[in-house]
Amino acid sequence: xWEKIKDFASTFFVTGDPLIYGADVSIVLTMAAIVFVxxxxxxxxxxxxxxxxxxxxxxxxxxxxIASLLMLFRGGVDALLMRLQLAFPNVEFLHxxxxxxxxxxxxxxxxxxxxxxxxxALFNIVVPLQIGxxxxxxxxxxxxxxxxxxxxxxxxNLSFVIGGSPxxxxxxxxxxxxxxxxxxxxxxxxxxGIQISGIGSLATGINxxxxxxxxxxxxxxxxxxxxFTWSVLSSCITIIFAFPILTVxxxxxxxxxxxxxxxxxxxxxxxxxxxxxxxxxxxxxEVYIVVLPAFGIFSEIVATFAKKTIFGYKSMVFAMISISxxxxxxxxxxxxxxxxxxxxxxxxxxxxxxxxIPTGAKVFNWLxxxxxxxxxxxxxxxxxxxFIPCFLVGGATGVMLAVAPADYQYHNSxxxxxxxHQVLIGGVVFGYLAGIYYWWPKMFGFKLDERLGxxxxxxxxxxxxxxxxxxxxxxxxxxxxxxYTYGWDMGWAPLNLISTVGAFLMGAGFVFxxxxxxxxxxxxxRDTTGDPWNGRTLEWSIPSPAPLYNFAxxxxxxxxxxxxxxxxxxxxxxxxAEKAQLEPIHMPKNSGIPFVMSACWFVAGFGFVFGWVWxxxxxxxxxxxxxxARSFEYDTDYYIPVDEVRRTEASFGRGISCNxx
Amino acid sequence: xxxxxxHHGDSHDHGHDHGHEDHENLKVLGFWIFLxxxxxxxxxxxxxxxxxxxxxxxxxxxxxxxxMPGVIAETFILLTSSFTSGLATLAMHKGNTKQLIGxxxxxxxxxxxxxxxxxxxxxxxxxxxxxISTSAFLSAFYTLVGTHGLHVSVxxxxxxALMIQLARxxxxxxxxxxxxxxxxxxxxxxVVWIFLLTVVYLLGVM
Ligand code: HEM
Ligand SMILES: [Cu+2]
Numbered sequence: 001x002w003e004k005i006k007d008f009a010s011t012f013f014v015t016g017d018p019l020i021y022g023a024d025v026s027i028v029l030t031m032a033a034i035v036f037v038x039x040x041x042x043x044x045x046x047x048x049x050x051x052x053x054x055x056x057x058x059x060x061x062x063x064x065x066i067a068s069l070l071m072l073f074r075g076g077v078d079a080l081l082m083r084l085q086l087a088f089p090n091v092e093f094l095h096x097x098x099x100x101x102x103x104x105x106x107x108x109x110x111x112x113x114x115x116x117x118x119x120x121a122l123f124n125i126v127v128p129l130q131i132g133x134x135x136x137x138x139x140x141x142x143x144x145x146x147x148x149x150x151x152x153x154x155x156x157n158l159s160f161v162i163g164g165s166p167x168x169x170x171x172x173x174x175x176x177x178x179x180x181x182x183x184x185x186x187x188x189x190x191x192x193g194i195q196i197s198g199i200g201s202l203a204t205g206i207n208x209x210x211x212x213x214x215x216x217x218x219x220x221x222x223x224x225x226x227x228f229t230w231s232v233l234s235s236c237i238t239i240i241f242a243f244p245i246l247t248v249x250x251x252x253x254x255x256x257x258x259x260x261x262x263x264x265x266x267x268x269x270x271x272x273x274x275x276x277x278x279x280x281x282x283x284x285x286e287v288y289i290v291v292l293p294a295f296g297i298f299s300e301i302v303a304t305f306a307k308k309t310i311f312g313y314k315s316m317v318f319a320m321i322s323i324s325x326x327x328x329x330x331x332x333x334x335x336x337x338x339x340x341x342x343x344x345x346x347x348x349x350x351x352x353x354x355x356x357i358p359t360g361a362k363v364f365n366w367l368x369x370x371x372x373x374x375x376x377x378x379x380x381x382x383x384x385x386x387f388i389p390c391f392l393v394g395g396a397t398g399v400m401l402a403v404a405p406a407d408y409q410y411h412n413s414x415x416x417x418x419x420x421h422q423v424l425i426g427g428v429v430f431g432y433l434a435g436i437y438y439w440w441p442k443m444f445g446f447k448l449d450e451r452l453g454x455x456x457x458x459x460x461x462x463x464x465x466x467x468x469x470x471x472x473x474x475x476x477x478x479x480x481x482x483x484y485t486y487g488w489d490m491g492w493a494p495l496n497l498i499s500t501v502g503a504f505l506m507g508a509g510f511v512f513x514x515x516x517x518x519x520x521x522x523x524x525x526r527d528t529t530g531d532p533w534n535g536r537t538l539e540w541s542i543p544s545p546a547p548l549y550n551f552a553x554x555x556x557x558x559x560x561x562x563x564x565x566x567x568x569x570x571x572x573x574x575x576x577a578e579k580a581q582l583e584p585i586h587m588p589k590n591s592g593i594p595f596v597m598s599a600c601w602f603v604a605g606f607g608f609v610f611g612w613v614w615x616x617x618x619x620x621x622x623x624x625x626x627x628x629a630r631s632f633e634y635d636t637d638y639y640i641p642v643d644e645v646r647r648t649e650a651s652f653g654r655g656i657s658c659n660x661x
Numbered sequence: 662x663x664x665x666x667x668h669h670g671d672s673h674d675h676g677h678d679h680g681h682e683d684h685e686n687l688k689v690l691g692f693w694i695f696l697x698x699x700x701x702x703x704x705x706x707x708x709x710x711x712x713x714x715x716x717x718x719x720x721x722x723x724x725x726x727x728x729m730p731g732v733i734a735e736t737f738i739l740l741t742s743s744f745t746s747g748l749a750t751l752a753m754h755k756g757n758t759k760q761l762i763g764x765x766x767x768x769x770x771x772x773x774x775x776x777x778x779x780x781x782x783x784x785x786x787x788x789x790x791x792x793i794s795t796s797a798f799l800s801a802f803y804t805l806v807g808t809h810g811l812h813v814s815v816x817x818x819x820x821x822a823l824m825i826q827l828a829r830x831x832x833x834x835x836x837x838x839x840x841x842x843x844x845x846x847x848x849x850x851x852v853v854w855i856f857l858l859t860v861v862y863l864l865g866v867m
Contacts, residue, residue: 137687138687138688206694207691209694210687210690210691214687240697241701243698244701244702244705245701245705247702248702248706251804252709255804260793261794261797261804262716262718262794262796262797262800263797263800263804268794268795268796269713269797269798271713271797274712278709624818628822631822631823631826632822632826634830634835
């Protein structure tokens, strides 16, 4: 009996590595600390009522933000571990399997559990406010999406200490990811972590598409919509077409592993190449899903900080829509070297390069907007400006990779690693950071400290070039990706050391940002106006942080940059003061079901990972029961009475000034 | 009532009942988009099936396995159930709750019959040694047909919940929207089945 338990424990818990013992200890300590604090300050009820059951899009956005920053930390630690390993030749810090596990979890976490939720954080916080809506189309579903993401991410992260991490790359190509080559549970963690959070992402795509199509304030025609909202719209359309493909692909891989099917196996008539096609039919659109909103963010920031209308609004919209369509016709460029034939390669080389055209148009529009504007260089603008050269270089190297014959040289080399980090960090991460700085006052009611922020900014930027420029050269020198060590004779040592130094500079930048947040909570400049940057769009017309119902009175929109127009009219004294009445505001009620349902998904996912059918069945029954319970819930909304709205507005110093007009 | 500065002309737009109706319409739109994603899901499964359908790896082929009489019966039953779900919607528009529930019961029974036949087919195939791990062709077959069957089963579960709600509450804007979505879903599954019949069974035995 005792022997059996010991046997089970040693396969269940990952052992034998100091890093993992460290992680075990820190998980236990963090859990204990959380439980202790919540109990000591009697905060359990508060946590449940205010956060775990909330359907308020602003709070859901904040939870997405916190989760994504934690994931950025985890993914960043993985990155630093890899760079430490590669700093010198013949380092024996991580052995090869561990290195494989780390680059796999790093890539997966960064794209699916850091970039996606950070993007959803901004969707949630900004979109309803920008379109003058009081909520998203389906607030309950929105909460489901968040909790599915969170429980999926937790499942994935557990693999580090329980059962073992996946180690066949962030796209899990077979046969590496098949049972024959990855017999452990790591690959199952990958499948179910992504599957559960992926269903949540798909729901978010539907939710925001309908929100944008149907919930805009009266008068806001599509072509009067702020560009960030446009970018969300195009990103959501891409999600809706791409994510079902991912769902199927992961399901098929799991069926192969669990039921012994032959979709992608080497034997039984399976076709591994089909997996590669499927995963990239999702994977390539995915990178545009995450970068399009960044384009939207830059457009808002450039217009605000140059105090000018964005140059070429229509071409910006057109560019985003064409990028989201084109992104589905480029996937083969990820395997030019796998023998598809010259014609196929040529087609996909051309579609890939075609994407550079709308992207280039956008860059010129941003530059024209800044040209002769009175540009002020606060943090959001700094990150935007840093993005432009970074993305230009990334785009240029991307076009180099798109040249099919040349790709035979660069394929799977460090050149590629440098390229995609350049677009992912320079485009996506810089973009979202810019967005976070920009909308931070709207979320929390204070600005983030400039001085600490500049430290963070310069460390990130210098660190970025120090880290990734040498990698282009290393690629030409023949260093391939996913290599865990190399010899002195290769001559790669100096450049690798420089690269590692750069990575640590970025890590230091992140530390400064955390410090900046903590410092600003106490000392940051409070935003009493609701409009700290002299903004142009509707979210700046309401107090910061926005009240529960967002808009006491739904605005009537006259044009693009509506808030800017209103401010000008007020300044000229041409503003028309029409009279309207406050009315009771219709709001959704909080619900515990999304949390419980996602927890059931987690249980089911865990069962599927270990092949414990009983547990999977219990979890799925839980999912079904919670859905059933929701279907029987009719009392799902309430009205905020006029008096309460008036009181809230008055507490912001609003209602009164409004009434005087 | 207080006056607030606004540019709002018609405050009746946001009247309470109106707000509710709008929300129900919104949910129908969302459901349409959900069906689009489901189309892509099935499209991907169909594509895999087409790629793998000749990879029998020495195992039995479609021609040897499929028995058309059962499949034709399934088709007939499912098409009829689509028709009866249409009758349910008609009853709803007439405001006749009893009739509505009655037709839903008929639809559900037909759906159940369909699932029964499908399970029967699968059991027979497995008994003949044609399992999901026999060949890539069979992996794709079970997954594609099974996913459709799973959708039908979820629909049955949902239908049951809805019948109870209709019995309790009668026809309200909320139950009306739910019935609308359910019948959309049911017709959609019917269309998918027609593709299944053509691509899997008819192409298979030809
Ligand atoms: C913050 C600084 C970062 C550093 C220092 C860094 C470093 C690295 C390193 C050393 C590798 C392994 C290369 C190899 O040997 O194959 C890697 C792979 C990867 N990184 Fe990063 N990374 C960073 C940020 C990011 C971000 C922000 C993203 C995405 C949003 C990202 C996505 C990926 C992906 C997808 C892979 C490929 C994993 C695989 O091969 O399966 N990284 N990174
Ligand atoms: Cu691509």
